[in-house]
Amino acid sequence: MAKLRPTPSQTVGPFFAYGLTAEQFGYSYNAIIDRTIADPDTPGEHITITGRVFDGNGIPVPDAMLEFVQADAAGNFRTEPIELLAPDSPQQGRFVLSGTTRNGAAYHSPEFRGIGRAGTEQTPAGTYWMQTVKPGSVDNEAPHIDVTLFSRGSLRDLRTRIYFSDEAEANATDPLLNEVPAGRRHTLLAQRREQNGQVFYDFDIRMQGEGEAVFFLMSE
C-alpha cells in the first residue's frame, strides 16, 4: 500500500498563547497541559527547570513554546491516558487544573502527567520555567527530558534534550549523547543550583550561532 505523505509543518506563529498556554498568560480558557509535570506529592526529587530561549542575534525570544516529555523518578513513562479525577476521589486536593467537567464537577489532575508545556514570557524577556521531578534512568540512557521547541520564525518543531549536570557518570555512557560531537554536548546540560532549599536546573536554548543547541531530527 502506498504510504501517505506527512502533513507539512508550519510555524506556531506569534499568537498561540490564548489557545495552547492560555492560563499561563491570563486568557479566559483552561489549559490541559501546563507548567506542572508532577504534583507536589509525586515521588522523587522535585525540581524547577528554568531558562531562556535566544535567537541568532542573542536576543531573548519572548514568544516561544516549550514542551517537555519525561519519565518519572523511577524511570517509567506514563502509559495510562491522563484523566481528571472526580472530586470525591482520595486524590482530591492534588494539583488542580482549573475548570469544570461537562457535568459541572470540579476536577483534579493525576499526580504524574509526564508532559508539560510552557511559553516564554516577556518579563524577564524569554524566561520559562517548568516544575517536575528529576527523571530516573530509562534502559541504558542517562536521566533526560525530551524537549520540543516551537516559535514564530521556526517552520518546524525543534527537538532537543535536557541532561543533568550532576549525572556525569550516566551522561558519559548515554548512547544519544555520545552521538553528539563532544564540543557541543554542553548545550544539552542543565546546570544544577540550589537556592532557599529548592533545586533548580538552568537550561537555556540558543536557536542559532555561538553555543547553538543540539537539535535532533525526530520527525522526518
Added chain:
Amino acid sequence: MTDQSTHPPLYSPAYKSTIYRSPKEALIPVSDRLRDRSMPAYGQSVLREFDNDLTKNARINAEPIGERLKVFGRVLDTNGRGIPNALVEVWQANAAGRYVHRAEIHDAPLDPNFLGAGRVLTDAEGGYVFYTIRPGAYPWGNHYNAWRPYHIHFSVTGRFLDQRLVTQMYFVGDPLLNFDPVFQSVPPHARELLIAQFSMDNTEEGFALAYEFNIVLNGRNQTLFE
C-alpha cells in the same frame, strides 16, 4: 522510512523571522527506538462541553459574527491508519481577521462572543470535528502589503514522541496563498496537503458549511497495542 520531503526548510528567508531562528548546524538523527517512545495521552474527561465548538465556547450574549463552519477530518499515520485519542488543538483569527492575543496590533474589531481557541480528541477511527467561524485574512509586517491567507492553526499530539505536529490549515481557492511566504515555504508538491477541501456532503443544512482536513503524522509499522 517516512517521507521527509513534505516539510518546509527551517531557513526560508522569504519568511523573515526564520533568518535568525533557524539552526545552522545539521540536525542529528535519533534512532527509531527513541522516536517510538509513547507520548502521554489524554482521556475524554479533560475536555469541557464546548471545547470543540468555537461558536459556543466563548459566547456571552450572541452568536459570534461570521460564517459558521464545520471542520472535520481524520488524524492518520503514514500507513493510513487512524490515530485514536490524538489531541487536536486549534486557534484562529475571528471573522474580521483579528486575534484575541494581546500582541495583535491589527485594528480590525474584536468579537466579544468569539475567543478563537478549541480542542478535541480523535475518536476510535482517528476522526475529529469542530465548529467555528470562517477566519478573516489579516496584514502582517513581513514585507510591504503582506497578508496572511485565511487559515486555522492546528497543534496535533499523537501517541509517539515523533507524532507531534504544529501546522496551519488553509482554504481551497484562497488567492492569498500565492503570496504568502509561510505557505510557500512548503515544497510545491506538498502544498496541497495543507488545503482543506469544501465538502457539500458534510455541510449541515441551514447551519454550517463543511471543510475536510486530514492530518497525517509520522509513524512506522506498528500500533500502540501490538
